[in-house]
Amino acid sequence: MAINLLKTAPKVQSSITSKPSASLFFTTRRSFSVPLYSPLALAVSSMSYEKELAAAKKAASLAARLCQKVQKALLQSDVQSKSDRSPVTVADYGSQALVSFVLERELPSVPFSMVAEEDSGDLRKESGQETLHRITELVNETLSSEGSYSASTLTAEDVLRAIDNGKSEGGPTGRHWVLDPIDGTKGFLRGDQYATALALLDDGKVVLGVLACPNLPLEPIGSSNQHSPLGDVGCLFFSTVGAGTYMQSLAGSTLTKVSVSTTENSEEASFFESYEAAHSLHDLTSSIAQKLGVKAPPVRIDSQAKYGALSRGDGAIYLRFPHKGYREKIWDHAAGCIVVREAGGVVTDAAGNALDFSRGRYLDLHEGIIVTNQRLMPSLLKAVQEALQQRTSSTL
Numbered sequence: 370m371a372i373n374l375l376k377t378a379p380k381v382q383s384s385i386t387s388k389p390s391a392s393l394f395f396t397t398r399r400s401f402s403v404p405l406y407s408p409l410a411l412a413v414s415s416m417s418y419e420k421e422l423a424a425a426k427k428a429a430s431l432a433a434r435l436c437q438k439v440q441k442a443l444l445q446s447d448v449q450s451k452s453d454r455s456p457v458t459v460a461d462y463g464s465q466a467l468v469s470f471v472l473e474r475e476l477p478s479v480p481f482s483m484v485a486e487e488d489s490g491d492l493r494k495e496s497g498q499e500t501l502h503r504i505t506e507l508v509n510e511t512l513s514s515e516g517s518y519s520a521s522t523l524t525a526e527d528v529l530r531a532i533d534n535g536k537s538e539g540g541p542t543g544r545h546w547v548l549d550p551i552d553g554t555k556g557f558l559r560g561d562q563y564a565t566a567l568a569l570l571d572d573g574k575v576v577l578g579v580l581a582c583p584n585l586p587l588e589p590i591g592s593s594n595q596h597s598p599l600g601d602v603g604c605l606f607f608s609t610v611g612a613g614t615y616m617q618s619l620a621g622s623t624l625t626k627v628s629v630s631t632t633e634n635s636e637e638a639s640f641f642e643s644y645e646a647a648h649s650l651h652d653l654t655s656s657i658a659q660k661l662g663v664k665a666p667p668v669r670i671d672s673q674a675k676y677g678a679l680s681r682g683d684g685a686i687y688l689r690f691p692h693k694g695y696r697e698k699i700w701d702h703a704a705g706c707i708v709v710r711e712a713g714g715v716v717t718d719a720a721g722n723a724l725d726f727s728r729g730r731y732l733d734l735h736e737g738i739i740v741t742n743q744r745l746m747p748s749l750l751k752a753v754q755e756a757l758q759q760r761t762s763s764t765l
């Protein structure tokens with residue numbers, strides 16, 4: 370059945386037609402301009418993590434470029450079986466090395482700490498040398514395609530060091546970058562959705578997030594069109610605390626301020642969940658949706674592209690209930706969480722508690738993650754708790 374989740378385009382509140390960091394004026398659609406050096410703008414920019422945001426956008430966009438190149442080669446190759454994990458490994462490591470290199474290069478004066486998914490252990494072994502060579506080549510090719518780093522050539526040792534920058538434990542104090550170099554590995558292998566997800570923690574709070582989603586259509590998606598063969602794909606979402614969420618195309622188009630769906634009618638609210646049943650209990654989410662009265666079937670896509678799509682109002686709910694014993698990692702949610710929150714959404718665990726990113730590499734939470742808008746959250750929480758209770762009593 371062909372279902373389009375949203376009948377309207379993402380809510381456009383304002384747009385900036387040239388690069389935001391280079392622009393002197395903030396221009397609304399009605400051509401009303403506020404000089405960026407006005408007292409108001411200065412007050413906002415002093416708390417806006419401006420330099421960090423510019424660096425994070427540059428890093429995530431370059432990483433996405435590397436991933437796209439690898440995914441294209443993977444999908445075009447007749448020889449490479451899709452079950453062969455080596456291409457995704459190369460892209461994961463390459464993306465992590467690139468993000469680490471760019472952040473250090475762009476923000477040289479601050480101590481650098483990063484909590485990231487990958488480490489260089491396997492690449493330091495004899496058996497990893499060929500892969501390391503390929504990653505180094507890929508990173509250098511991608512850097513040289515970006516004018517500002519054309520003089521930089523990384524050695525294999527530089528790449529290993531850049532990857533290992535991600536070993537930080539994070540925690541409640543100081544600044545830590547949080548990186549998932551490819552979120553949605555399984556989607557990446559299938560040729561579906563994936564994301565490079567980068568966030569900044571400041572004293573335990575997520576204050577900045579960037580999501581690069583190379584395969585996400587610029588137009589709203591539903592269960593039938595996550596591929597959008599006709600439309601343009603490749604979205605970059607970004608947020609800083611207190612400043613809202615913006616989307617632009619990865620190709621660098623006009624900037625759009627986005628916001629979550631404002632529906633309070635759960636019958637109209639469709640929901641996102643993992644494509645992989647191993648990552649989230651589809652039977653439980655379907656029982657929650659039924660209790661809420663949701664009519665549309667779930668939209669199943671990989672990665673934090675779900676948070677991005679939700680932030681612009683494609684659908685109104687994201688439900689994630691991993692199998693018992695699974696511990697969520699901070700890099701799987703930090704960027705997505707601020708992108709949705711700054712677009713007006715709410716992200717909690719199944720008990721209604723905000724996610725706590727200050728406890729190190731893991732998110733210790735009460736059973737599951739739920740995301741929606743402010744109006745729907747009370748009825749969603751109620752449905753979640755009823756469904757969980759029902760599940761517990763049926764297993765007793």
Ligand SMILES: Nc1ncnc2c1ncn2[C@@H]1O[C@H](COP(=O)(O)O)[C@@H](OP(=O)(O)O)[C@H]1O
Nearest residue numbers: 551552553554555643647648671672691695701
């Ligand atoms: N058994 C499990 N339950 C829940 N999440 C899991 C899982 N095994 C892996 N994951 C996480 O799910 C992420 C993908 O999420 P989604 O299902 O929304 O696409 C993976 O990120 P990576 O692909 O970065 O490893 C991984 O961290």
Ligand SMILES: [Mg+2]
Nearest residue numbers: 549552553701
């Ligand atoms: Mg992940």
Ligand SMILES: [Mg+2]
Nearest residue numbers: 486549551552
């Ligand atoms: Mg990953």
Ligand SMILES: [Mg+2]
Nearest residue numbers: 486551553554
């Ligand atoms: Mg992984």
